[in-house]
Amino acid sequence: GRVWAKGMAMTSKEPHFTPLEFTRHAVGDNDILIDIMYSGICHSDIHMGKNEWRPTTYPYVGGHEIAGRVAKVGKNVTKFKVGDYAGIGCIINSCGECDHCKKGEEQFCEKGMIGTYQSKDYKHNDEITQGGYANNYVVSEKYAIKIPKNADMKRVAPLLCAGVTTYSPIHFSNVKKGDTVAVAGLGGLGHMAVQYLVKLGAKVTIFDLTEEKRADAKRLGAVAYVNVNNPVELKGQNEKFSFIISTIPAKYDPVMYVNMLKMGGEMAIVGLPANENTPTMTSSALVYAAHRKVYGSLIGGIPETQEMLDYSVANNIYPEVEIIPANKIDEAYQNVIDGKVKFRYVIDMATLNS
Ligand code: NDP
Ligand code: ZN
Incomplete structure (x- = not known):
């Protein structure tokens, strides 16, 4: 059945977060369940939350720089096994059939890429996706990124978008x-x-x-x-x-x-x-x-995201991050808006329960 999730949500365009329990679609045969360890805060999360691009659906859970560990795999999954590190960026699905998708440029999908948050998931009854400021995520294995074992997990998440x-x-x-x-x-x-x-x-x-x-x-x-x-x-x-x-x-x-x-x-x-x-x-x-x-230029497709991640880890290229607990997102948002972040906030999702 559906998967319970717990996250931090904005309920209006005021940048204030409260805990939210919600559900995600079930782990299908081609899906994996990721226990999220770290989630980066992208300026896009803030534009979206503040209603600055298009009407936002509240409650809104942001976060499209996601790094975690695979907790469950569907029966057809071959790319991951339980315990592997996995990441999610801005794209969690797409039609998979148009020329752009076939080329691995899912961000230009003719039917529309399905975004990690605030997107109508036409593959799952049009539910609105909720992002990575949460304890878990369910995603098709094809759209999840493999994170090498030797990656620095505290710093890897922002690579998935930034x-x-x-x-x-x-x-x-x-x-x-x-x-x-x-x-x-x-x-x-x-x-x-x-x-x-x-x-x-x-x-x-x-x-x-x-x-x-x-x-x-x-x-x-x-x-x-x-x-x-x-x-x-x-x-x-x-x-x-x-x-x-x-x-x-x-x-x-x-x-x-x-x-x-x-x-x-x-x-x-x-x-x-x-x-x-x-x-x-x-x-x-x-x-x-x-x-x-x-x-x-708009993000990058799944193959290029994998290429970038492997390249970054192999060359020790990481963001400079400040790790914060889940109860400090309000402050972090204000600091990004005020230009006081050097250079990326990353939320330690293990702190969600404390
Ligand atoms: P940050 O807030 O971390 O960085 C933006 C930087 O730009 C800050 O250092 C800021 O300085 C500086 N800045 C602001 N105004 C000026 C100016 N007039 N001249 C020079 N520098 C300036 O944001 P992110 O890096 O997270 O995101 C940047 C933008 O990219 C956002 O609009 C985001 O939505 C977008 N984005 C686009 C994507 C895409 O696919 N095209 C994907 C991801 C993000 P200060 O902080 O001092 O104001
Ligand atoms: Zn982003």
């Missing part, structure tokens, strides 16, 4: 050793982007708003840090970069960054601000900044 969302466009744009590149917004996603780019041997410049992150930028391996509030530092950045990734979750001027691209350079936008803060760029601005390419 990791793949930055890894994917870096490879889509074919960034290479020696390239001069930039990362706009040094937060959860941004600090992963920097690590992947540095590992590839690119020369990374970071753009953010504060002096507090200058030392972090250097520690992460960036060659330069630009405080965008300082006009002197902004001078001389135009036509400099072959690749820019923008993770900014607030209103800003994308044209400023487009103008920093070299001819033929590419800018990937992954930041998804609240609707009312969506940055705009005129078509004329693109004409004046001719022969640069600007594109959006």
Whole structure:
């Protein structure tokens, strides 16, 4: 029958969490039950909870950076056995039959990817999915990610969203050793982007708003840090970069960054601000900044997520995390909103019962 779950939920757009008991669909023949150990807090969880993208269904359990241990397997499951580590990112199912799904780009599924939370699960009677700030998750084995035994479980969860969302466009744009590149917004996603780019041997410049992150930028391996509030530092950045990734979750001027691209350079936008803060760029601005390419990028498919995870663990690339108990999510949300997190909060789900 259905699986009982316990999580932390928002019941309105106020970022306040209370315990919630709910159920998930039964563990089918191709499904696994994961006991969640750690759950990362992505800025997307906050946009969603605060109703900033589309109407949210409450109670809402966020969380799409999930790491845990397999507790149960359906009878057809071959990818996992009980006791294995497993992860879940932003996608928990999709039609599985369209061209995108067949290519392993389930985020572009023609019928729609089924998201880890706030998504209508058309494979399970249209129930609304609830996320990973919870003790468990039931997912089809195909959409679960294998986490190697030697992974650092405390730090692995944020790779499932922040990791793949930055890894994917870096490879889509074919960034290479020696390239001069930039990362706009040094937060959860941004600090992963920097690590992947540095590992590839690119020369990374970071753009953010504060002096507090200058030392972090250097520690992460960036060659330069630009405080965008300082006009002197902004001078001389135009036509400099072959690749820019923008993770900014607030209103800003994308044209400023487009103008920093070299001819033929590419800018990937992954930041998804609240609707009312969506940055705009005129078509004329693109004409004046001719022969640069600007594109959006949305997480990554399941095969690429697995590739990213294996690569990250093998190369010891992890987020910098602060582990918090389940009763501190309210505070954590406020700190992310205020820009005080370095660089990802991870909830220790074992604390749910205390
Ligand atoms: P964080 O809050 O951890 O990081 C955002 C960073 O951007 C912060 O360091 C912030 O600084 C900085 N920033 C804010 N405004 C500016 C500005 N004008 N110029 C430069 N830097 C700025 O968020 P996440 O990394 O978790 O998420 C980033 C965005 O990406 C969110 O909108 C999220 O929804 C989206 N996202 C998109 C995905 C996709 O598939 N495309 C997947 C996952 C997330 P400070 O903190 O000081 O304000
Ligand atoms: Zn996310």
